[in-house]
Amino acid sequence: MVAILGMTAPAFATDDFSGRDKLKAHSQEFRKRVEKVTEGVYTAIGYSASNVTLIQAEGGSIVVDTSANPVDAKAIVEAFGDRMSHPVRAIIYTHNHPDHTGGATVFAGDDKPEIYSHKLLVTAKPDTGRGRRDGGDAFGTALPDDQFINAGTQLEYGRVTPHTREGFLPPTQTFDGDEESLTIAGVPIQLILTPGEADENISVWLPDRKVLIAGDVFLKTFPNIAPLRGLPTRPVEKWVASLDRLLALNPGYVVPGHMGTISGADEAKDALTAYRDGIKFVYDKTMEGISKGKTPDELVQEIKLPAELAQHPYLQEYYGTVAWAVRGIYSQNAGWFDGNPTHIFPLTEKERATKLVAMAGGTAKMLESAEASLSAGQFQWAAEQADYVLALEPQNGAATTVKIRALRELGERQMNATARNYYLTVANHLRDTQRHQSK
Numbered sequence: 288m289v290a291i292l293g294m295t296a297p298a299f300a301t302d303d304f305s306g307r308d309k310l311k312a313h314s315q316e317f318r319k320r321v322e323k324v325t326e327g328v329y330t331a332i333g334y335s336a337s338n339v340t341l342i343q344a345e346g347g348s349i350v351v352d353t354s355a356n357p358v359d360a361k362a363i364v365e366a367f368g369d370r371m372s373h374p375v376r377a378i379i380y381t382h383n384h385p386d387h388t389g390g391a392t393v394f395a396g397d398d399k400p401e402i403y404s405h406k407l408l409v410t411a412k413p414d415t416g417r418g419r420r421d422g423g424d425a426f427g428t429a430l431p432d433d434q435f436i437n438a439g440t441q442l443e444y445g446r447v448t449p450h451t452r453e454g455f456l457p458p459t460q461t462f463d464g465d466e467e468s469l470t471i472a473g474v475p476i477q478l479i480l481t482p483g484e485a486d487e488n489i490s491v492w493l494p495d496r497k498v499l500i501a502g503d504v505f506l507k508t509f510p511n512i513a514p515l516r517g518l519p520t521r522p523v524e525k526w527v528a529s530l531d532r533l534l535a536l537n538p539g540y541v542v543p544g545h546m547g548t549i550s551g552a553d554e555a556k557d558a559l560t561a562y563r564d565g566i567k568f569v570y571d572k573t574m575e576g577i578s579k580g581k582t583p584d585e586l587v588q589e590i591k592l593p594a595e596l597a598q599h600p601y602l603q604e605y606y607g608t609v610a611w612a613v614r615g616i617y618s619q620n621a622g623w624f625d626g627n628p629t630h631i632f633p634l635t636e637k638e639r640a641t642k643l644v645a646m647a648g649g650t651a652k653m654l655e656s657a658e659a660s661l662s663a664g665q666f667q668w669a670a671e672q673a674d675y676v677l678a679l680e681p682q683n684g685a686a687t688t689v690k691i692r693a694l695r696e697l698g699e700r701q702m703n704a705t706a707r708n709y710y711l712t713v714a715n716h717l718r719d720t721q722r723h724q725s726k
């Protein structure tokens with residue numbers, strides 16, 4: 288089987304593994320280190336799924352986000368070393384996601400710090416997503432090390448240490464409006480509601496030091512506006528407004544929720560502007576397409592970022608993609624129906640498969656065609672034909688094998704981590720199921 292895999296692929300786009308190479312290079316973003324953002328502000332990167340920032344204050348420390356779990360949090364405390372003085376006077380959660388809130392007990396210790404968040408965090412629903420189908424998992428938690436590259440915004444998501452939330456502490460101080468100005472242990476701090484990846488996301492602004500700690504409203508990847516794992520489309524208009532708000536601060540330093548920090552007002556402005564413009568472009572073009580009666584499939588083909596945005600390092604499609612954003616924005620604003628009356632009450636998958644397999648001359652012919660497509664490098668079409676056979680014969684071993692091979696080929700050509708992880712996890716699941724059945 289291995290011999291068949293590489294042998295027949297033709298020498299055009301299907302041999303292009305440059306996406307995978309870019310995704311591998313992207314793992315550099317998550318190498319373990321403590322970055323000095325500016326005097327008195329340090330960020331631990333790569334010790335956990337998300338960043339933890341230490342602010343040195345009068346008579347103690349302030350911690351922004353707490354990593355995924357107590358194990359990671361302990362490693363971060365160790366990495367901060369004597370830069371972190373006790374007591375910890377305050378912990379600030381940028382948002383509710385478990386990779387940011389799971390290690391608070393370790394930072395708090397016996398110090399009894401106040402714990403700050405937006406009020407929305409208290410009622411935020413857990414970001415659980417849909418139930419897994421065929422093992423499908425966008426974070427790659429079940430992939431073996433030799434198949435796993437990264438999870439787009441992090442090296443691992445629950446692969447080594449799970450996100451149990453055992454180290455979560457509930458907020459003791461919440462605010463309700465758009466922003467809150469505080470002085471904590473002598474440090475002036477502004478908490479600004481900046482929804483994006485999460486409704487309750489706040490950005491932490493240190494006006495004296497020009498430091499912006501943005502949470503997940505700003506990341507070094509095209510944002511995951513409509514995630515594969517089955518979540519509602521993120522509030523896109525609010526996301527754009529949040530970035531406008533952050534740009535107006537004119538930060539000198541930016542700490543994102545994941546990956547490396549930015550130093551310098553020009554670089555900060557360039558990155559925040561590109562991020563804002565990228566999201567806004569896709570939103571505007573999708574809304575324009577909706578008003579013209581275009582379908583999501585048409586818009587996915589048409590909407591491409593302009594060259595200067597497409598090449599921007601903060602808009603590479605490691606985590607989200609433009610195509611999924613278009614589909615998400617479409618359904619968020621125009622619903623599920625694409626306007627073609629054929630799609631009001633479509634055939635069931637099984638009815639369609641029955642008719643197409645009959646047209647092809649039966650299951651064996653359809654399989655022959657699927658295998659030929661695989662050999663010709665038409666992996667998507669091979670998977671679709673395998674699905675027609677499997678819709679009629681869910682246990683068909685040859686069709687399952689075609690599907691497994693097609694998913695692997697598709698996965699290995701992805702630069703998007705969540706797509707790669709999903710393809711490869713399902714391929715492994717189908718292979719394991721097949722082995723189990725043949726025993």
Ligand SMILES: [Zn+2]
Pocket residue numbers: 337384386387503544545
């Ligand atoms: Zn995050």
